[in-house]
Amino acid sequence: MTNKEQQTENQVEKKEKKSKKYFDVDGPVFWPAAILIVFFIAVTLIVGEPMANVFNTIQSGISESGGWFFILSVNAFLVFVLYIAFSKYGKIRLGGVKAKPEFSKGAWFAMLFSAGMGIGILFWSVGEPINHFFNSPTVEPGTVEAAGVAMEYTFLHWGLHAWGIYALVGMSLAFFTFNRGLPLTISSVFYPLLGRKIHGPIGKAINVLAVVATLFGLATSLGMGVQQVSAGLAHLFNLPDTVNVQVILIVVITLAATASVVAGLSAGVKRLSEINIVIAAVFLLFIIIVGPTIFIVDSFVQNTGAYVQNFFQMSFWTETYRQSDWQSSWTVFYWAWWVSWSPFVGMFIARISRGRTLKEFVLGVLVVPSLITFLWLSAFGGSAIFLELNGIADIATAVKENVATSLYALLEQFPISLVTSMVGVILVTSFFVTSSDSGSLVVDSLTAGGKLDAPVAQRIFWALTEGAVAAVLLLGGGLQALQTAAITTGLPFAIILLIMIWSLMKGLRSEHDGLMDRVRENERKDYQRIITEILKKKEA
Numbered sequence: 001m002t003n004k005e006q007q008t009e010n011q012v013e014k015k016e017k018k019s020k021k022y023f024d025v026d027g028p029v030f031w032p033a034a035i036l037i038v039f040f041i042a043v044t045l046i047v048g049e050p051m052a053n054v055f056n057t058i059q060s061g062i063s064e065s066g067g068w069f070f071i072l073s074v075n076a077f078l079v080f081v082l083y084i085a086f087s088k089y090g091k092i093r094l095g096g097v098k099a100k101p102e103f104s105k106g107a108w109f110a111m112l113f114s115a116g117m118g119i120g121i122l123f124w125s126v127g128e129p130i131n132h133f134f135n136s137p138t139v140e141p142g143t144v145e146a147a148g149v150a151m152e153y154t155f156l157h158w159g160l161h162a163w164g165i166y167a168l169v170g171m172s173l174a175f176f177t178f179n180r181g182l183p184l185t186i187s188s189v190f191y192p193l194l195g196r197k198i199h200g201p202i203g204k205a206i207n208v209l210a211v212v213a214t215l216f217g218l219a220t221s222l223g224m225g226v227q228q229v230s231a232g233l234a235h236l237f238n239l240p241d242t243v244n245v246q247v248i249l250i251v252v253i254t255l256a257a258t259a260s261v262v263a264g265l266s267a268g269v270k271r272l273s274e275i276n277i278v279i280a281a282v283f284l285l286f287i288i289i290v291g292p293t294i295f296i297v298d299s300f301v302q303n304t305g306a307y308v309q310n311f312f313q314m315s316f317w318t319e320t321y322r323q324s325d326w327q328s329s330w331t332v333f334y335w336a337w338w339v340s341w342s343p344f345v346g347m348f349i350a351r352i353s354r355g356r357t358l359k360e361f362v363l364g365v366l367v368v369p370s371l372i373t374f375l376w377l378s379a380f381g382g383s384a385i386f387l388e389l390n391g392i393a394d395i396a397t398a399v400k401e402n403v404a405t406s407l408y409a410l411l412e413q414f415p416i417s418l419v420t421s422m423v424g425v426i427l428v429t430s431f432f433v434t435s436s437d438s439g440s441l442v443v444d445s446l447t448a449g450g451k452l453d454a455p456v457a458q459r460i461f462w463a464l465t466e467g468a469v470a471a472v473l474l475l476g477g478g479l480q481a482l483q484t485a486a487i488t489t490g491l492p493f494a495i496i497l498l499i500m501i502w503s504l505m506k507g508l509r510s511e512h513d514g515l516m517d518r519v520r521e522n523e524r525k526d527y528q529r530i531i532t533e534i535l536k537k538k539e540a
Contacts (some may be wrong), residue, residue: 013449015104015304017392017484022258024448024451024455024458025448026204026207026350026436026446026447026448026449026450026459028201028204029185029207029208029211029446029447029449030256030447030448032204033207033208033211033212033215033228033447034307035121036208036212037212037215037465037469040469040472040473041468041469041472043248043474044475044476044481045472045475045476047476048338048476050478051476051481052477052478052480052481054481055476055477055481055484055485056477056480056484058254058484058487059480059483059484059487059488060294060325060327060328062265062336062487062488062491063325063328063329063333063487064325064328066332066491067189067318067319067328067331067332068318069337069491069494070332070336070339070490070491070494071315071317071318071331071332071335072329072492073335073339073494073497073498074161074164074165074335074338074494075161075315075316076163076498076501077161077164077165077168077497077501078160078161078165080168080522081164081167081168081171081362081366081502082164082362082366082436083363084171084358084360084508085358085359085362085363086123086359088512089358089360089509089512090110090357090358090359091205091358091359092175092179092355092357092358092511092512093355093356093358094171094174094175094178094179094353094355094356094357094361095174095178095179095354095355096178096179097180099354099355099378101155101353101354101355101356102352102354102355105353106365106366107274108352108353108366109364109369110274110276110362111348111352112162112349112352112365112369113277113369113372113373117226119221119222119224119428119431120158120221120224120337120430121158121373121376121377122228122407122424122427122431123225123227123228123403123404123407123428124154124158124381125226125376125377125381125407126380126381126384126399126406126407126409126410127366127399127403127407128150128154128157128271128330129150129151129152129154129236129377129381129382129384129385129400130381130384130385130388130395130396130406131150131399132146132150132153132264133146133147133148133385133388133396134146134155134396135326136149136150136155137149137322137324137326137327137330137367138318138322141311142231143441144389147385147526148302148306149304149390150381150385151299151303151306151377151381151382151385152306152307152310152314152382153314153330153331154376154377155303155304155307155312155377156247156307156315156331157330157334157372158276158334158370158373158374158377159307159332159333159370159373160366160370161315161338162334162338163365163366163369163370165337165338165339165342165346165368165497166341166345166346166349166365166439167258167349167361167362167365167366168342168346168497168500168501169186169342169345169347169349169497169500170347170348170350170353170361170365170506171187171344171350171361171362171433171504172189172346172384172500172504173188173189173346173347173350174349174350174353174354174361175358175507176188176191176507177450178354179403179511180507182450183204183444183449183450183451184199184347184350184351184450185207185445185446185449185450186206186207186209186210186343186347186446186496187199187202187203187204187206187207188450189503189504190203190206190499190500190503191503191507192256192503192506192507193499193502193503194400195504196275204220204248204385204438206496207446208446209286209492209493209496210343210446210493210496211343211353211443211447211490212489213339213340213342213343213489213490213492213493214322214340214341214343214344214442214443214446215342215439215466215469216340216342216467216469216485216486216488216489217337217339217340217342217344217485217489218341218344218435218436218439218466218470219466219469219470219473220337220473220483220485220486221347221472222250222432222435222436222466222467222470222472223327223474223478223481224404225428225431225432225435226246226249226250226253226432226470226474227246227404227427227478228248228404228407228424228425228428229249229400229425229428229429229432229444230246231240231251231404231405231408232244232407232408232422232424232425232428233245233249233425234405234423235405235408235421236418236422237362237419237426240360241342241402241419242253242392242479243344243474243475246471246474247471247474247475250467250470250471250474251471252263253429253432253467254436254463254464255438256429256433256465256468257432257433257436257461257463257466257467258437258440258459258463258464272430272433272434272437275430276321276427276430276431276434277426277429279423280282280376280427280428283420283424283427284376284379284421286420287383287414288379290414290415291379291386291414291438292382292383292386293306295383295386296378296379296382298381298385299378299382300374300375300378300379300382303374303377303378303382304371304374305314307318307374310494311450313322318449323422332465332487333483333486335484335490335494336486336487336490336494337483337487338489338490339490339491339494339497340485340486340487340490341486342493342497343442343446343493344438344439344442344443345440345447347406347445347446348438348442349365351441356422358508380407380410383410383413384406387410389412392413393409393412393413395410405426408424411424419426426452435462436466436467439462439466440459440462440463440466440470441450441459443462444458444459444462447462462506473485500536
């Protein structure tokens with residue numbers, strides 16, 4: 001089927017879909033996804049505490065048996081998107097040759113970072129480097145060498161690989177939606193392979209899996225975020241830091257996120273993202289100024305260089321000879337977490353990226369957020385390691401007792417810690433709201449057949465459901481349950497993403513060939529026009 005026929009077909013389908021006032025769902029996607037999620041919530045609440053052991057067994061089994069698969073897959077995703085950027089396909093513009101970007105680059109980068117990293121980078125920026133420092137995967141723990149290795153592996157987990165996953169999904173969705181006129185759903189990406197079957201049971205099953213993966217991936221981040229908010233309030237006001245308090249906080253913050261969801265993409269998400277970036281920038285600048293400034297700048301340069309130098313070795317390391325659970329607890333968890341988050345972040349990136357060329361899209365999504373993340377990690381994680389190396393503070397104890405308190409343990413070592421801790425709580429809360437409302441808009445689109453502006457009541461439903469899943473995971477096993485949810489949903493979706501590479505390649509090849517045919521036709525017409533003009537002049 002030609003591009004024109006395909007677009008005509010989809011325009012007809014859009015006209016056939018009548019908008020409803022309160023709920024406008026794609027039943028074969030909405031109901032199975034909702035039932036699966038409600039079933040999970042019910043089982044976790046009924047079983048109670050023993051679910052923690054169940055989660056632990058599932059996570060260990062998948063991580064130990066499927067770690068190699070995650071490592072190969074995530075590397076493949078990154079290599080593919082870089083190939084697209086620097087190949088002949090990099091000139092393809094999302095939305096067509098005349099499309100213009102909807103958002104400025106500043107607003108675009110702000111929304112990219114807020115949606116892609118947000119809560120996680122606040123939760124782990126101190127805790128992860130310190131953990132690797134005292135539990136090094138490759139060298140003697142607690143040494144100067146261990147400090148460097150700790151930062152290298154933290155960069156690995158938060159750098160190009162994570163953003164490569166998001167770039168793959170975002171680019172695929174944006175291309176098939178804006179260039180081919182298909183609905184903004186994961187199943188649309190597989191049109192070159194499935195054709196009309198994307199509207200049938202196979203396509204619906206793909207979208208159901210995407211909804212479930214998004215909900216659990218998002219719940220992982222929201223659960224970590226609320227743990228950090230609770231730890232911050234306990235640190236500031238001596239409030240009890242218990243699971244019950246965390247659940248109450250989820251309810252309150254989810255209601256705030258719901259209000260942002262009602263406001264929509266431009267009024268709610270965009271504005272909050274920009275506010276987040278401003279607060280985060282001030283927060284980062286403060287740490288760089290009052291902290292070990294020279295050490296932070298030096299470490300940023302050295303850490304980035306070491307990351308680049310050892311990139312391939314770290315990327316393909318599978319812990320074959322060490323035989324511990326370090327990699328399954330860290331690298332494999334992260335790769336699964338990013339994969340499970342990819343429908344959400346990828347679809348959100350797609351919605352805000354119309355008008356960008358594929359090269360601009362890939363480099364923008366990969367490079368800028370990664371560098372910002374590296375600077376953040378060097379400032380917060382680097383400062384914590386500096387304090388430990390010089391015996392100035394014991395951050396490791398806070399990390400060991402409760403990783404959610406690690407940020408506040410670091411801030412205590414610098415001036416106006418009460419104020420900065422409060423800012424930390426506000427920033428985590430704000431990122432929580434941004435992630436929740438962004439995720440709600442995405443899940444809403446998936447369950448509404450790709451509609452970009454589904455009814456408000458429907459958006460509210462998914463915002464509340466996200467909060468419910470995060471709360472239940474905390475009740476069912478805390479951080480362990482959150483990590484298990486990400487890994488369990490990430491495994492099947494990684495397979496979907498590998499097939500996505502094949503499908504996108506076919507779509508891009510068709511698009512490029514069509515563009516070249518039109519270029520050649522225009523050149524032929526121009527040549528004929530020039531010849532005609534020359535002949536007329538000769539006759540005259």
